[in-house]
Amino acid sequence: MEEWIRKYFEEVMKEVKRIREEMARIESEIFRPLVDLERKSIEPLYEIHRYSDKIQIYVDLPGVKDKNDINLQLLGNKLILEAKLAKPYSMGDLTVLRGEEFTQYRLEIGLPENIITEQIKARFRNGILEITVPLKVEKYKINIE
Amino acid sequence: MIGKWHIFLKKEIPENSSLIIGIPDVGLVGPISTSHLVKEFNLEEIGYIDSSVVPPVILFHKGKPHFPIRIYGGYKKNDYITVLHADIAIPPTEIHSLAEFIVNQAKEKQVEKIILLGGIAVPNRMKIDKPKTFAASIDEKILLEAKEKGIDTLQDGFIGGIYAQILKEGYKQGVKVIALLSECFFNYPDPGASAATLTALSKLIGHEIDVKPLLEQEEEIRIKLRELMKRTVETMRGAGKEYEFTVPALYA
Numbered sequence: 001m002e003e004w005i006r007k008y009f010e011e012v013m014k015e016v017k018r019i020r021e022e023m024a025r026i027e028s029e030i031f032r033p034l035v036d037l038e039r040k041s042i043e044p045l046y047e048i049h050r051y052s053d054k055i056q057i058y059v060d061l062p063g064v065k066d067k068n069d070i071n072l073q074l075l076g077n078k079l080i081l082e083a084k085l086a087k088p089y090s091m092g093d094l095t096v097l098r099g100e101e102f103t104q105y106r107l108e109i110g111l112p113e114n115i116i117t118e119q120i121k122a123r124f125r126n127g128i129l130e131i132t133v134p135l136k137v138e139k140y141k142i143n144i145e
Numbered sequence: 146m147i148g149k150w151h152i153f154l155k156k157e158i159p160e161n162s163s164l165i166i167g168i169p170d171v172g173l174v175g176p177i178s179t180s181h182l183v184k185e186f187n188l189e190e191i192g193y194i195d196s197s198v199v200p201p202v203i204l205f206h207k208g209k210p211h212f213p214i215r216i217y218g219g220y221k222k223n224d225y226i227t228v229l230h231a232d233i234a235i236p237p238t239e240i241h242s243l244a245e246f247i248v249n250q251a252k253e254k255q256v257e258k259i260i261l262l263g264g265i266a267v268p269n270r271m272k273i274d275k276p277k278t279f280a281a282s283i284d285e286k287i288l289l290e291a292k293e294k295g296i297d298t299l300q301d302g303f304i305g306g307i308y309a310q311i312l313k314e315g316y317k318q319g320v321k322v323i324a325l326l327s328e329c330f331f332n333y334p335d336p337g338a339s340a341a342t343l344t345a346l347s348k349l350i351g352h353e354i355d356v357k358p359l360l361e362q363e364e365e366i367r368i369k370l371r372e373l374m375k376r377t378v379e380t381m382r383g384a385g386k387e388y389e390f391t392v393p394a395l396y397a
Contacts, residue, residue: 034371045333045371058271060333062367089368126271127364128333 018112041082041106042089048109055115057131061105063089067124072131074117079131081107150246154192158218160255162225163350166247167262169234169377170306172329173370174264177339178346179217179230181359182262186352188217188228194246198239204232221352227256232373234380235307244310248318258287258321261308262346264329264338265299276328276338278345283316287323294348299326306381325349332378334370336363 034043049056061083064070069084088101114136122131167179182188193212204211217228235243251259265279279299280291292298304312308324315322325345329338340356347354359366 034375042368042371045374047332060330060367060371062364089365091369127367128271130271 014113021110035100035102036106037100039104039106040100040102041104042102044081044083044105044107046107046109053135053137055111055133055135057109057133059105059107059129059131060127061124061129062127063087064105064124064127070122070124070129072122072129074111074120077111077113077115079109079111079133081105081109081129083129150194150196150243152192152194152216152246152250154216156189156191156218158191158216158227158254158256159225161257162218162227162254164227164229164247164251164256164259165262165346166229166259166308166311168229168231168307169373170263170308170381171266171331172264172333172335172338173374173377174327174329174335174338174342175262176230176232176373177334177336177359177366177370178262178342179228181339181343181356182226182346182354183217183228183230185354186219186221186226188219188226190215191218191227192216194229194243196239196243198236198242200233202233221350224350224352226350226352234377236380237382240307240310244307244314247311248314248320248322251315251320252318256320258323259311259315260346260349261311261322261324261326262339262342263308263324263326264335264342265302265304265326266331267328270328270330270335270338273328276335276341278325278327278341280323280325280345280349281312282321282323283312284321284323287321291323291325291345291349296325296345296348323349332374334367334374336360336366 036043044059044061046057046059059081063085064083065086071082073080083105085103085105088103090101111133112135116134116136119134120131122129165179165182167175169176193216194214195212199213202213204213213233214229214231217230219226229247267273278296280288280296281299281304282288288298304324312322312324325342327338327341329335336359340359343354343356
């Protein structure tokens with residue numbers, strides 16, 4: 001088999017695996033509340049925009065005052081975000097979370113293997129963290145006849 | 146399954162009242178606004194709307210049970226204000242039946258006008274300090290009234306979701322409907338946009354609404370409503386919201 005075909009199939013299989021994992025994650029998240037009682041953390045709302053050469057992630061972090069209160073790390077191909085809330089937060093009288101106080105946000109996002117780790121950038125403004133993850137991609141210029 | 150809707154009222158709604166609606170949609174602008182309005186105007190819970198297509202949930206607040214789609218009412222000076230507040234998003238398959246039901250009821254109760262409070266998601270919301278509010282209506286008179294009261298009108302673009310259907314139903318049944326939509330986040334609760342919408346509502350109905358408490362609680366509301374926002378975004382798929390970023394062929 002020619003090298004480029006083998007490479008192409010490898011890429012396709014990787015993408016299928018990623019989609020399967022993403023589907024499993026979405027399914028498992030439907031009934032999961034956005035809180036982690038063990039860690040005293042709440043999960044923020046976020047959105048991911050995928051482009052051919054980068055992934056753009058936006059994370060809503062109300063209650064976080066300063067960029068120094070945000071800790072963003074890459075563990076393997078997982079992006080881990082922890083952000084300290086300016087004051088502990090409780091869900092009031094909501095019975096299922098009565099007496100619980102949350103002090104931070106925590107979020108884990110799986111990333112593909114072709115990320116350029118050293119070029120990941122993040123910016124915090126108006127309570128929203130914007131993370132740009134560049135991707136290694138092979139580029140070919142196609143001539144138009 | 147097409148939903149059959151029921152209304153239950155403990156007190157009758159007087160003729161010529163304004164019906165103000167807040168249903169979960171982008172940025173949860175509608176229910177954040179109506180929730181604040183009910184507190185500000187000290188309105189009383191007078192009934193509910195229910196259907197077999199609504200998720201089988203009941204809310205408890207301070208020990209008292211509440212239906213997820215509730216009706217509030219009360220006088221503000223000489224004007225009777227009716228508020229329809231929903232704590233659950235409407236599944237796309239039920240939008241048509243609920244819109245028709247609401248407008249039928251409004252007509253039957255001789256409501257003077259329906260005012261829809263909501264948002265219009267803009268991709269650059271992060272860079273906007275003071276969201277703009279736009280009025281949208283099929284009724285020229287009410288649109289002119291809004292314009293004269295200093296509210297910009299929506300010029301170009303699609304409106305999708307339940308509010309679009311209520312506007313259409315209003316037109317079909319001859320009921321005045323106007324939507325007040327503020328620039329907002331798509332999938333983050335946006336009390337700032339609600340404050341802008343309520344400011345426009347205040348101009349339209351001529352009653353002052355203090356939005357300061359809403360802005361003071363902005364962060365708390367954004368944290369508390371994360372779960373509702375998540376459920377709303379899941380429910381909104383296929384509700385026509387995807388059209389809002391689309392340039393209509395009319396303008397091509």
